[in-house]
Amino acid sequence: MKNPVLLLGGSGVVGSRVARTLRRLQPELPLVLAGRDGAKAAAVAAEVGGPTTAIVVDLSREDLGLEPVAAFSAVVTLLKDPWLNSLKYAQGRGLAYLSFASFAFEIGPELAHYVQGPERAPILMLGHVFGGIGTLAALHFAREFLKRVESIALAGVVDPDDQGGPASQADFERLVQQFPSALIRHDGLWRWVEGQDAVREIVDVTGVKRQGQALPLLDVVSLAAATDAKSLRVDFAARESTGQGPSTELIVEIAGEGHDGERKQVRVELVDDDVYARLSAHGAALATERLLGLTGEPAPAPGLYHPESLLEPGQVLRRLQELGVRVRRVVS
Numbered sequence: 001m002k003n004p005v006l007l008l009g010g011s012g013v014v015g016s017r018v019a020r021t022l023r024r025l026q027p028e029l030p031l032v033l034a035g036r037d038g039a040k041a042a043a044v045a046a047e048v049g050g051p052t053t054a055i056v057v058d059l060s061r062e063d064l065g066l067e068p069v070a071a072f073s074a075v076v077t078l079l080k081d082p083w084l085n086s087l088k089y090a091q092g093r094g095l096a097y098l099s100f101a102s103f104a105f106e107i108g109p110e111l112a113h114y115v116q117g118p119e120r121a122p123i124l125m126l127g128h129v130f131g132g133i134g135t136l137a138a139l140h141f142a143r144e145f146l147k148r149v150e151s152i153a154l155a156g157v158v159d160p161d162d163q164g165g166p167a168s169q170a171d172f173e174r175l176v177q178q179f180p181s182a183l184i185r186h187d188g189l190w191r192w193v194e195g196q197d198a199v200r201e202i203v204d205v206t207g208v209k210r211q212g213q214a215l216p217l218l219d220v221v222s223l224a225a226a227t228d229a230k231s232l233r234v235d236f237a238a239r240e241s242t243g244q245g246p247s248t249e250l251i252v253e254i255a256g257e258g259h260d261g262e263r264k265q266v267r268v269e270l271v272d273d274d275v276y277a278r279l280s281a282h283g284a285a286l287a288t289e290r291l292l293g294l295t296g297e298p299a300p301a302p303g304l305y306h307p308e309s310l311l312e313p314g315q316v317l318r319r320l321q322e323l324g325v326r327v328r329r330v331v332s
């Protein structure tokens with residue numbers, strides 16, 4: 001049996017959902033949910049069921065406050081670790097590492113750890129919208145419909161009160177106060193934008209126009225490297241509650257030249273009936289499975305990865321639908 005996966009922040013709004021998705025995908029996989037509050041983590045572990053335990057961690061320590069005999073198969077960091085001790089811990093032990101909460105303007109320290117020890121461990125940078133689902137969906141439908149991609153715009157549309165847990169709220173406060181700019185690519189030029197340049201009109205799945213705000217997420221850099229697209233952005237918008245429980249929309253809009261040589265516009269809507277943490281958690285769980293080599297392919301070698309370099313987009317779309325995500329496409 002594999003050593004357990006250490007889910008740092010596994011008791012949080014996203015972390016508990018990553019644990020639940022992983023339990024559904026891999027009933028026998030041992031999980032350890034970690035946070036500062038052991039009782040909270042134990043309660044979530046009991047609810048997740050199967051071989052799931054809880055542990056208290058201290059991220060300010062290089063050993064994370066864990067016993068020297070503790071052994072894991074991967075470290076999945078579902079929070080912003082301001083010390084990066086979790087990355088050093090994983091690299092030092094040759095364990096796969098998943099980074100989930102770094103915006104595009106703050107990945108420098110993680111990159112430097114990789115540069116210092118590229119042979120030590122696989123590191124997946126997953127600071128993408130909805131845990132990489134937006135990038136993977138865009139790549140899947142771009143390949144299906146287009147031979148040349150000109151632009152990709154991703155949008156998350158969420159309930160007005162869906163702000164994630166305290167860690168998510170702290171991340172957004174850090175963003176607004178310290179670096180209120182978003183990275184976009186416009187006509188081939190990389191730009192950090194704010195104010196009106198960072199605003200975009202988004203049409204939600206009911207056809208209502210919403211005001212979206214661009215965010216500095218990693219999808220734009222992934223998609224710029226993986227496609228020909230000269231214009232790229234990711235926005236978030238809120239809408240009124242549906243009144244029928246939480247719901248999250250991912251809207252993917254792609255334009256370019258179709259396989260028949262005609263100009264095409266593709267719009268794809270993915271809808272999940274939960275807070276946005278669940279779609280994100282599905283992304284993190286599918287990536288964790290892949291990092292562990294549990295999807296029929298060998299575990300990745302040490303290296304630096306983005307979701308599209310590890311996961312096959314079509315397979316991810318199929319598995320998301322098995323997990324209850326609805327997909328609707330419009331091509332014109």
Ligand SMILES: NC(=O)c1ccc[n+]([C@@H]2O[C@H](COP(=O)([O-])OP(=O)(O)OC[C@H]3O[C@@H](n4cnc5c(N)ncnc54)[C@H](OP(=O)(O)O)[C@@H]3O)[C@@H](O)[C@H]2O)c1
Pocket residue numbers: 008009010011012013014015034035036037038040041057058059078079080100101126127128129130131132163164165166167168169171276277280
């Ligand atoms: N890439 C994406 O798609 C994506 C999507 C959504 C969210 N996120 C990111 O995911 C993170 C978690 O969001 P959330 O909404 O789940 O927040 P949350 O509910 O506050 O969860 C945070 C988790 O981390 C633990 N934690 C917080 N500070 C800690 C510390 N210093 N040491 C050890 N454990 C600590 C918490 O447990 P204790 O309180 O017991 O310590 C809890 O388990 C945020 O950073 C957010 O930005 C990323």
